Amino acid sequence: MNPQQFGKVAVLMGGSSAERDVSLRSGQAVLNALISQGVDAFAFDPAERNLFDLKSLQTDRAFIALHGRGGEDGTIQGALEFLGLPYTGSGVLGSALAMDKVRCKELFKARGLSSAEFVVVEQGAQFDSQAIINEFGAVMVKPAHEGSSIGMAKAATASELNEAISNAFRFDDTVMLEKWITGREFTVTMISGVAQPIVEMVTPRGFYDYEAKYQANSTQYYCPAELSQSETENLQLLAQHAFKLVGASGWGRVDAMRDQAGQFYLLEVNTVPGMTEKSLVPMAAKANGMNFSQLVINILEQTL
Missing domain, CATH: 3.40.50.20 (Rossmann fold)
Structure with missing residues (x-):
């Protein structure tokens, strides 16, 4: 170099x-x-x-x-x-689509890629919190255009849902309510279109939220994740399909859950993931024999 x-x-x-x-x-x-x-x-x-x-x-x-x-x-x-x-990283279209959680989910659904059921709530529109809870049970509330779990919350009752939606509207006019998945959380790093070793995140908190990502010392990471070879290959292939489907390129990350029955569900695509000392992309790259400096140079070389 x-x-x-x-x-x-x-x-x-x-x-x-x-x-x-x-x-x-x-x-x-x-x-x-x-x-x-x-x-x-x-x-x-x-x-x-x-x-x-x-x-x-x-x-x-x-x-x-x-x-x-x-x-x-x-x-x-x-x-x-x-x-x-x-x-x-990704171009204009891939970046825009990946950042929009709702359109990402609609693309996954249209292409038949496994993803949790969801509904969308627009600010100012009427919605029935109790009916949503009755249909889905617990839900994950997500601002449609935020990352790092900002504005996200779990809601298991109508009152919790109302509070979570109200908070999410502080960050976005569109909020996605995704059926809660009880299970394990994973992420697949993509570098030059190649899926890297899978990382599993385990936190004593309700989910892998902002504090678990950047502040808590209680979060545990397993890389490569403890999955069978076939499970690993299936999740990596699912991530590659999702990454390509939204038009992402260069490098990024695809997040997913695995429920208690062993079914994988796509969560979202990140086109500019974190690169801090606690970030997941450097962790996956390291498991594949690439140190942080090599990773950064590899990403930059994609601009040549």
Whole structure:
């Protein structure tokens, strides 16, 4: 690897989404890794600088470490294409579709990929909380366009559901109510279209929420996950189908659950997953013999 081949690299981090803090940590880790490999890289926060400054700074390409809206939803990807700058990860369409949980689920359903049942609630629209609980039992409440489990909550009663929906509306005008799955939670990292070793996340909390991801010391990770070879291959194949279906490319992550009967269910596709010290993508890459610096370079090479 010749670091000069990349030219000047902007690591886009921060931004103005609800995931800003995580993005700053991811971006700093990526920046440190690039610099350690001799790449001419610098930090760039779109929330603090005009994106057109990238041209005056003579930037050659961008490593996107922005999470959430504005960075993971196709917005920054479209802007970079307008500027003529190569960038890491998925393009405009793949980013936009993957970020939209509702359209992701509709695509899974249309293609016959296993995913939990769901209903959608729009802000200002009428809905019957008790009827939803009667139909689904417990549900997972998710803002349609957020990541890092922000605004998510489990609801098992009508009153809990009303409270969870009200909180989710603080982050989004559209909220997805997904049938609760009791079982094990997994994630499959995708690098250059290849599924990496599966990670299983185990937390004493109700689910793998924001605190379990970034703050708690009680979360346990198993990589490779304790699955049979056939189960591993089935889940990796399911993840590859989902990743390709939404138009994602380059690198990313596909989250899934396995219920007590052994059935896998797709949750969502992440096109700019976390790259912090607790993140799952570096963990999966390490299990496949790739250290963090090699992972970052591998992702950046996809822009050449």
